[in-house]
Amino acid sequence: MPLTNGDVSFEGKAGELVDDRSTHLDPFSIIEHIALLSLDEEFEKLLQRFQLPTVSSVCDLLLCSGAVISGSAALALLFPTAFEPQDLDIYVASYGAARVISYLEEQGYKIDPIYSTGAGKYDNGAVVFRLFHLRSSVDINVVIYHEKHFVDHIIRFHSTIVMNYVSWYGLVCLYPQWTLRKKGLINVDNLISRSCFTKYANRGFALSHDNRQLADSLTTHFCEIDAECPKTTRCLHDDHCAFQPFEGYESRLLAYEGFMTWNLDATCSYAVFPVD
Numbered sequence: 001m002p003l004t005n006g007d008v009s010f011e012g013k014a015g016e017l018v019d020d021r022s023t024h025l026d027p028f029s030i031i032e033h034i035a036l037l038s039l040d041e042e043f044e045k046l047l048q049r050f051q052l053p054t055v056s057s058v059c060d061l062l063l064c065s066g067a068v069i070s071g072s073a074a075l076a077l078l079f080p081t082a083f084e085p086q087d088l089d090i091y092v093a094s095y096g097a098a099r100v101i102s103y104l105e106e107q108g109y110k111i112d113p114i115y116s117t118g119a120g121k122y123d124n125g126a127v128v129f130r131l132f133h134l135r136s137s138v139d140i141n142v143v144i145y146h147e148k149h150f151v152d153h154i155i156r157f158h159s160t161i162v163m164n165y166v167s168w169y170g171l172v173c174l175y176p177q178w179t180l181r182k183k184g185l186i187n188v189d190n191l192i193s194r195s196c197f198t199k200y201a202n203r204g205f206a207l208s209h210d211n212r213q214l215a216d217s218l219t220t221h222f223c224e225i226d227a228e229c230p231k232t233t234r235c236l237h238d239d240h241c242a243f244q245p246f247e248g249y250e251s252r253l254l255a256y257e258g259f260m261t262w263n264l265d266a267t268c269s270y271a272v273f274p275v276d
């Protein structure tokens with residue numbers, strides 16, 4: 001039976017039972033709001049850095065195309081004074097890609113023909129178009145993912161530290177219990193991701209394969225239930241996500257996003273080394 005909240009209905013995947021542990025019917029009384037002075041102001045500063053116009057214009061683009069901004073730029077919004085992102089990554093499904101690229105071209109960007117045809121393949125089967133600005137030295141990557149939902153792409157990133165996104169309704173942090181303490185669990189460890197680990201370590205973030213190292217205490221841990229267990233099935237509507245809406249969009253995450261669940265690939269260290 002679908003879960004309901006007012007006039008909004010949610011259903012799990014076909015044939016699946018919805019897990020009530022990760023669900024609540026009044027999430028905005030529970031979801032942790034990120035302590036930003038003003039997301040609208042910080043987002044506007046980010047857009048200005050990348051020669052893009054108003055917050056409302058970019059949010060209209062994100063709404064119409066289904067695209068989100070993720071990667072280092074979304075993380076930088078959580079830590080406005082910690083670092084400046086080197087590039088802006090826009091993640092979009094194929095149906096919205098032409099609209100995003102067309103919009104960026106209207107703002108003075110041009111597709112880099114060498115990068116986009118030669119190195120356009122990206123992790124997890126996505127295709128990347130890199131666009132450079134004609135009058136300044138900033139780049140934007142348009143990443144066309146093939147997964148059904150952008151969260152399915154984001155949760156394959158190298159670590160939880162970058163599992164954040166900006167949609168038209170606001171900023172969402174999937175692992176705030178670590179990210180807001182500048183910690184992250186390594187999810188993918190290969191030659192490419194290791195160079196990213198170094199970059200984030202230099203920015204003051206601590207990354208580890210071991211979720212015990214990320215916890216404040218080793219005395220309690222409930223596998224597959226705790227927010228700090230990578231084996232816990234998560235949901236965009238659960239109380240482990242943090243959500244900072246744009247002004248006036250407080251209810252939009254719940255209303256717009258379906259009952260989307262995920263699991264990380266990483267293993268839980270408590271299962272390997274149980275606490276006595």
Ligand SMILES: [Zn+2]
Binds near residue numbers: 223230231268270271
């Ligand atoms: Zn666990």
